[in-house]
Amino acid sequence: xxxxxxxxxxxxxxxxxxxxxxxxxxxxxxxxxxxxxxxxxxxxxxxxxxxxxxxxxxxxxxxxxxxxxxxxxx
Numbered sequence: 001x002x003x004x005x006x007x008x009x010x011x012x013x014x015x016x017x018x019x020x021x022x023x024x025x026x027x028x029x030x031x032x033x034x035x036x037x038x039x040x041x042x043x044x045x046x047x048x049x050x051x052x053x054x055x056x057x058x059x060x061x062x063x064x065x066x067x068x069x070x071x072x073x074x
Contacts (some may be wrong), residue, residue, distance in 0.1 A: 015059075018051065018054065022072065031069070033053065035051075036057075051071055060074060
């Protein structure tokens with residue numbers, strides 16, 4: 001179900017899920033695969049876009065490049 005504001009309600013829930021997954025790793029670096037294994041209701045590409053947005057707004061820190069990228073809380 002799409003909302004009038006472009007689905008930002010779902011985006012907020014996804015971001016919360018991503019943060020919860022990263023926090024549950026106790027400060028360890030988390031890969032996209034770690035996240036997609038736990039979030040089943042959206043594509044890897046969607047999660048990837050969400051991670052990029054979270055890095056650009058300084059919520060997350062990205063280490064590495066391309067498929068070796070890992071994410072942690074800033």
